[in-house]
Amino acid sequence: MSLKSRLAALLLPLLASTAQAGEIDQATALTQLAKPGTLLIDVRSADEFASGALPGAHNISHEQIAEQISRVAPDKSAPIVLYCRSGRRSGLAQDALQALGYQQVINAGSIDSLKAAQQAKSPEAACTQNC
DSSP states (O other), X not given: OOHHHHHHHHHHHHHHHHSOTTOBOHHHHXXXXXXXXXXXXXXXXXXXXXXXXXXTOEEOOTTTHHHHHHHHOOOTTSOEEEEESSSHHHHHHHHHHHHTTOSOEEEEEEHHHHHHHHHHHOHXXXXXXXX
């Protein structure tokens, strides 16, 4: 085994351990949501979803994501943006989807911060009356 191969074998596990699945990447989420075909999934409970969700979001709880994702995203290369109340459950759902082979899964974090970021990016979206 060459020195280059040995170094690669030693460094790859270290590099892989620094990339944490489930980390919130709101900037990428906003960019992706501006593109057609991106799927937005609220991974909170059905009760939380019923109390208010982002427009266009599908509700699949983080506990059911692995079993139910194929009904809304049969294509594992489809871009998927996840959110919840704090970002923790969407991180867990991101890990589960990546383990299933989904390639473009983004944890947008909390519903409140994602909503605020969307409104800041597009102020007209925040205006609902008498603007």
